[in-house]
Amino acid sequence: MTNSCSTEASILYKLHCLNKQISSKFESCIGMSQSRHDILQQLYQVDEISQTALQKKVNIDSAAVTRHLKQLEAVGMILRRKNPEDNRFTLVCLSDYGRKEIISYQAEKARFVTLMLKDFKEDERQELIDMLTRIQNNVSQV
Numbered sequence: 012m013t014n015s016c017s018t019e020a021s022i023l024y025k026l027h028c029l030n031k032q033i034s035s036k037f038e039s040c041i042g043m044s045q046s047r048h049d050i051l052q053q054l055y056q057v058d059e060i061s062q063t064a065l066q067k068k069v070n071i072d073s074a075a076v077t078r079h080l081k082q083l084e085a086v087g088m089i090l091r092r093k094n095p096e097d098n099r100f101t102l103v104c105l106s107d108y109g110r111k112e113i114i115s116y117q118a119e120k121a122r123f124v125t126l127m128l129k130d131f132k133e134d135e136r137q138e139l140i141d142m143l144t145r146i147q148n149n150v151s152q153v
Contacts, residue, residue, distance in 0.1 A: 026146075033127070036123070037120075037123055040119055040120075040122075040123045041116045041119045041120060041123075043116075046069070046071055046075065046079060047079050047082075047083065048116060048120075049069045049071075050065065050069055050071075050076065050079055050080070050083070051083070051088065051089075051105070051109065051112075051113045051116065052113065053065055053068050053069055054089060054103060054104060054105045054109070054113075055105060055110065055113045057104075058104060059102050059103065059104040060102070060103055060104070061094065061100045061101065061102055061103070062076065062077070062080065062091070062100070062101040062102070062103050063100065065103055080103060083109070087106055087108050087109070088105065088106060088108060088109035088112060089103055089104065089105055089106060089109050090103070090104050090105075090106050091103050
């Protein structure tokens with residue numbers, strides 16, 4: 012039993028370290044945090060969205076979303092405006108500059124993923140997806 016726990020603890024530790032390493036390398040590769048990239052990806056999918064709906068889609072607390080959006084607005088990547096039908100809500104969209112930038116980020120992301128999985132065969136990639144999905148489902152039930 013001790014050996015099994017040791018193996019499980021090792022898996023957890025390796026997943027934790029891998030997550031940190033991937034996040035760090037990914038952020039270096041595209042020049043921004045995964046959270047900020049997620050926000051831009053969501054904005055790329057729509058013409059305009061309320062800040063509240065965006066926050067729910069990216070699953071980041073509202074204060075952090077506001078902070079990210081203010082910084083993205085300051086560098087000209089997004090535009091924010093009050094909803095003319097209800098001033099309590101803020102609408103967000105990508106600027107033309109932001110739209111061009113997210114396209115280049117997508118290319119960098121594809122390059123990063125290709126390098127990360129370079130020695131994996133297609134069946135190994137699918138098996139990895141299946142295993143990670145099972146872990147994700149198990150974790151969500153804890």
